[in-house]
Amino acid sequence: MSSPTPEEDNFLQSFSILLTVYLKVKKTSMKGKTTSKEEKSTKMKELLFTLSASNYVKFLKAVLLKHGLASYEVTEKKHFPLKYIPLKVKGQHILDTIDVDNIINYKDMVKKLLEEKPSTVKVFVDM
DSSP states (O other), rough: OOOOOOOTEEEEEEEEEEEEEEEEEEEEEEEEEEEEEEEEEEEEEEEEEEEOOOOOHHHHHHHHHHTTTTSSSSSSSSSSOEEEOOEEETTOOSSEEEESSSHHHHHHHHHHHHOOOOSSSEEEEOO
């Protein structure tokens, strides 16, 4: 029997997810003039998720569900980008983030996380 490759291996990973949502708010002044303003709302949530190279859409849905945004539709063709901070060495973070825009980037992220096995991964999402 051969041992499983890192891509076949599933493991429970802790994520610290910072989600930013932008909303357009219309305000009416005393004179009756309507103005539109963009408001930014940021939430931080923790998520435990079983990673595998084939569950990209499930991961995105879990992120939205954790933040109470299950009404957003996520499919193979309709998804949202995210960024994550990989660990350089244990306990030290790289300043720049890595974009995860598609399934190929997600598989690369999973492969790196399987190799490094960090305690928590920081993820940034802009909606």
